[in-house]
Amino acid sequence: MELRHLRYFLAVAETLNFTRAADKVHVTQSTLSHQIRQLEDDLGQPLFERVGRRVILTESGQTFYEHVEPIMRQVDEAVGAVKDVPDELRGELRIAATHSFNVQLIPQCLAVFMKRFPLIRVVVEELSGDQISDGLVNGTLDLGISYRPAVPRGLRFEPLYNEELRLITPPDHQLASHRRVRMVELNGVRMTLLTGKFSTRQMLDECFAAAGARPHIVAELNAISPMVELVRRTGLCSIVSDNALKDEAGIVSIPLESPTPVRTPGLLWSQSQHRLPASRFMAETVRQVVQSPGQGGKSRARRRQSSR
Known part of the structure; x- marks a missing residue:
């Protein structure tokens, strides 16, 4: 089993269409089908089932997806961190957050991020959860900080804390x-x-x-x-x-x-849009801030009652 097998599997699992998945990973459909069969042979379990013209995940396929997806996301972020020289990152990063996070969490994250990446221009909008989802779907936003959307709409949600x-x-x-x-x-x-x-x-x-x-x-x-x-x-x-x-x-x-x-607030981004290095580094900054003692939403959520 190699990384390419896992990438091919994720492409099919996320599109549920071999033709679109083949286009996504830039191989022929026959090559993709062959690689998926190899992976299923290695695992000893069918991962997909064809029902008429539809492709669905089997129970084993769903279980495999839930374990493989976060691993491959970490692999991609690690590769991106090595390939991209932070000091040379340029361009524009477009993020949005709901009011709850725009008051304290976003300024804290921006202070850390802008010190590390001074050449990145950051555009921040305060929007409702639905507006953030819309922006990520239509490509006008790179990253969102909000609550889990009721309808996924092709968005990936990574919980941060309760x-x-x-x-x-x-x-x-x-x-x-x-x-x-x-x-x-x-x-x-x-x-x-x-x-x-x-x-x-x-x-x-x-x-x-x-x-x-x-x-x-x-x-x-x-x-x-x-x-x-x-x-x-x-x-x-x-x-x-x-x-x-x-x-x-x-x-x-x-x-x-x-x-x-x-x-449960978390990070939101589009599954279909290419994730810019700046977006990945901002996501990592948010994770670090919320996990830091005395900072971020994680500690604030546990703050004791205070009369002012």
């Missing part, structure tokens, strides 16, 4: 002194939340339903910043990630439980 959402209140609110708040305690509480088109809101509605709580939603907004400001000015409560807060004055952040709303 992030707990927290209740935020003004300091004089009746819940502000609580060390933790159960979701059922939000029954009837006046709140401002994101509109129903956001996946975060949909998840929160599921949590409310599971707890048997019906908060009084008096304002729905399509952005985090005005929602936080509304909490500060009106006495309403809201639920956001710690990543969305940046030493906000006049705001108390309180952990939630029973159930605890949790989201």
